[in-house]
Amino acid sequence: MEKQEFEVIIIGGSYSGLSAAMSLGRAIRKTLIIDSNQPCNRQTPHSHNFITQDGFSPAQIAKAAKDQVSVYPTIQFMEDAVVSAIGEDFNFTVTTASGLQISAKKLLFATGVADQLADIPGLSSCWGISVIHCPYCHGYEYKDQPMGILSNDENTVDFSKLISNWNKDLRVFTNGTPKFSAAQQQEISASKVTVIEKPIAGIEHVAGQLTGIRFLDGTLEKIDALYTRPPFVQHCLVPAEMGCELDKRGYILTDDFKKTTIPGVYAAGDNTSPMRSVANAVAAGSIAGAMLNHELIMA
Template sequence: MQNKTFDVIIIGGSYAGLSAGMALGRSLRNVLIIDSGKPCNRQTPHSHNFITHDGIPPKEISSLARKDVEKYTTVQFHEGIAAQVLKKNSFEVETLSSEIFYAKKIILASGVKDVMPDIPGFKDCWGVSVLHCPYCHGYEVRNEVTGILSDGDLAYDFSKLIFNLTKSLTLFTNGKSILTKQQIEKLKQNEINLNEEEIEGIEHDNGCIQKIIFKNGSSALLKALYAKIPFEQNINITESLGCELTEQGFIKVDAMQKTSVPGVFACGDNVTMMRSVANAVAQGNFAGAVVNKELSEEEF
């Protein structure tokens, strides 16, 4: 790659990044997309709730998207990881391999990294039968024997969503629950089981959960398990850039996808708890249009 200076550098080349890249490429902007090729849903066999692409493997969707974006000669790709971004006269992006690129604007579409609990079998089932989103996967396991791994207010609120999909539901808190008496009573009224046993591991068949094994030797048969687990930003450059984060750990953006740092925008899973392909595509498309408008106004 000879060109080192761009109008926009997009960090992250999954759904949000590719969508932003298309919007900018069609606006004749010189764009570089930096991506490591490791999306968070790479284990997920099928993606759902994205109209025209329902049931297609995520990798196939991203492959089709990349082919679409590659048609625009103003968009280039670089396989790598952005190590730091510095704001000078322009933005300077350095990769882990010490390559340096420059841009007027930055779009962070880098996603998030899920922090897996120390439960044997959990990671193997993540995205296959241990699920994060009822909108993405709930229909496929409707009316099945289902569990939720969580606790407290988050677990209680999540139970309401999953209860709509199945009445064979157990809330696993992996230890003494912090639910209130009122919340426990409401769960009982809706015949949602509460299991406070500590989990030893998850027994599965190629990622398809069979049962949860508890430390006391008992077990619980399951077809699906929803889990609310912590996450962290996929890359650490938000800190070096000085981008403000929300209390939940997302990059804080306004209605125009602008971060707290002028010239830096963000879209996709790194800014919202609504983690879906459709949402990422929509946010990326909008962010690309906003960035193009800002560049147009500055150049006019």
């Protein structure tokens, strides 16, 4: 493998990477997918809002995708992590954590993001199960149940209004003094959403299924699930180290065809967009794969 050369190396083998690989495999492009097998939704029991796959687990969808991509003989897989990439368009070299150096004409980063969850006991154990981020992905399953939102910034008003579409028994947990304005707090309250400012001691749950929020004063607020939108960092730092520009939110900057600001380097999926869903990742990967093939044809 050390001496092999590929037309495209895809870093990240989840939905966006596999979707791009499908396009490239069908275009008969010699492609390598390098993946560390640590998807961010590995705890999530069911995926939703992806037509034809609604209700399947993320692992089931990924396995079916990989099985279908594997049919194309020009596609290869490697379980590893890319730690660096150097070179220029049509002459890139990536180095993996295991020490391999592999060449490619083009690169696609489908590496996702790493969520920075608040340091609250129990929160990470429930993440993707009953601590959720997207009502379109999970809101229907928790509709009309007592819900919470862990949020304390200027986006809390919009977030609480959004979730009110699914849940009327709703409260906002700020985990301390609110950082949004008094006017914003009044706007939240006007939507019949309760704001609870008490510091949180921990999340009580059974095998990831939330049962309540325990506060430092010992009281318990019973809810069935909790929304939160944690900050994130890029899961893979290599694109930024290569010079790929990030936007002010921290996403890799791409054009409509998934090209980054570095010629020959593409990016697709959660690392480029706040629209985090399997469906959006698949769509982005399909575009990236087609455009990579187009560049190779036109060279």
